[in-house]
Amino acid sequence: MRIAFVGLGNMGAPMARNLIKAGHSLNLFDLNTTILAELAELGGHISDSPRDAASNAELVITMLPAAAHVRSVYLGENGVLAGVRAGTPVVDCSTIDPQTAREVSAAAARQGVDMGDAPVSGGTGGAAAGTLTFMVGGSEALFATLQPVLAQMGRNIVHCGEVGTGQIAKICNNLLLGISMVGVSEAMALGNALGIDTKVLAGIINSSTGRCWSSDTYNPWPGIIETAPASRGYTGGFGAELMLKDLGLATEAAKQAHQPVILGAVAQQLYQAMSLRGDGGKDFSAIVEGYRKPE
Numbered sequence: 131m132r133i134a135f136v137g138l139g140n141m142g143a144p145m146a147r148n149l150i151k152a153g154h155s156l157n158l159f160d161l162n163t164t165i166l167a168e169l170a171e172l173g174g175h176i177s178d179s180p181r182d183a184a185s186n187a188e189l190v191i192t193m194l195p196a197a198a199h200v201r202s203v204y205l206g207e208n209g210v211l212a213g214v215r216a217g218t219p220v221v222d223c224s225t226i227d228p229q230t231a232r233e234v235s236a237a238a239a240r241q242g243v244d245m246g247d248a249p250v251s252g253g254t255g256g257a258a259a260g261t262l263t264f265m266v267g268g269s270e271a272l273f274a275t276l277q278p279v280l281a282q283m284g285r286n287i288v289h290c291g292e293v294g295t296g297q298i299a300k301i302c303n304n305l306l307l308g309i310s311m312v313g314v315s316e317a318m319a320l321g322n323a324l325g326i327d328t329k330v331l332a333g334i335i336n337s338s339t340g341r342c343w344s345s346d347t348y349n350p351w352p353g354i355i356e357t358a359p360a361s362r363g364y365t366g367g368f369g370a371e372l373m374l375k376d377l378g379l380a381t382e383a384a385k386q387a388h389q390p391v392i393l394g395a396v397a398q399q400l401y402q403a404m405s406l407r408g409d410g411g412k413d414f415s416a417i418v419e420g421y422r423k424p425e
């Protein structure tokens with residue numbers, strides 16, 4: 131299949147690689163010419179603009195940083211919607227607010243293009259390994275078309291409902307993740323300060339009612355889980371800046387829905403303070419450092 135892929139960053143590049151590996155012909159566009167050249171070596175075709183990439187594509191995929199980029203890549207003069215043919219399926223995999231996802235999809239629908247949202251979880255490791263989870267918002271028909279292609283980049287492809295529901299699923303999950311990481315940090319730091327061996331404490335939590343992903347897979351205390359970023363200086367995981375962005379999306383969406391997100395707002399402020407300290411590039415589990423005396 132000829133696929134246009136726009137946005138070839140930490141996530142988009144490995145996803146595009148998997149599609150090339152699966153035998154698709156890719157039209158590639160990004161502002162970063164180095165990554166374009168790298169992917170062209172693997173057989174991708176470099177396009178001049180999102181419009182150019184989309185013009186002869188049978189499917190368009192985008193993976194961009196935030197809502198402003200999604201608006202400009204789709205609605206701009208040389209954007210996807212200026213080039214895409216009516217009837218072509220389109221999916222945006224960026225994490226953005228549900229409202230923008232719906233608005234851009236409505237603009238696409240006005241010219242006969244069915245566009246859905248499919249944000250992912252699984253991080254850069256999952257993107258490289260082709261084991262991402264895709265949370266898809268869009269029509270049944272669009273989901274049926276997208277499913278086999280998304281399955282070449284991911285393991286769980288879930289239809290969440292109509293357009294925007296993929297983004298809703300993603301931001302609600304990350305709201306909970308941001309909060310649970312703060313909770314586990316507090317519990318681990320308190321236990322340490324009171325004098326229990328943190329490995330014993332983690333063992334108890336992980337076989338008791340406090341157990342969660344932030345405690346049993348990604349524990350923020352160094353040395354508890356060997357494969358977690360906490361055990362390698364909080365490098366190479368899910369950056370605190372990205373968590374801050376996702377909590378911002380959740381609190382903004384909550385405001386629009388007149389829905390309280392009390393703990394989410396507190397968590398957002400904690401990650402904001404972490405970012406101000408210059409630690410936004412660290413893995414988000416380094417939030418625990420705010421609860422420990424520096425060594």
Ligand code: NAD
Pocket residue numbers: 136137138139140141142159160161162193194195196199202203223224225226250251252253254367368369372
């Ligand atoms: P990134 O910043 O590494 O990549 C974004 C790419 O988009 C860059 O290569 C950039 O040059 C390109 N870009 C920006 N504006 C453009 C434009 N106008 N035209 C063409 N290309 C443009 O970001 P990422 O880590 O790949 O994340 C992408 C999305 O996935 C984000 O919404 C992020 O929240 C989400 N996400 C990231 C992770 C992660 O672990 N990195 C995990 C899950 C979801």
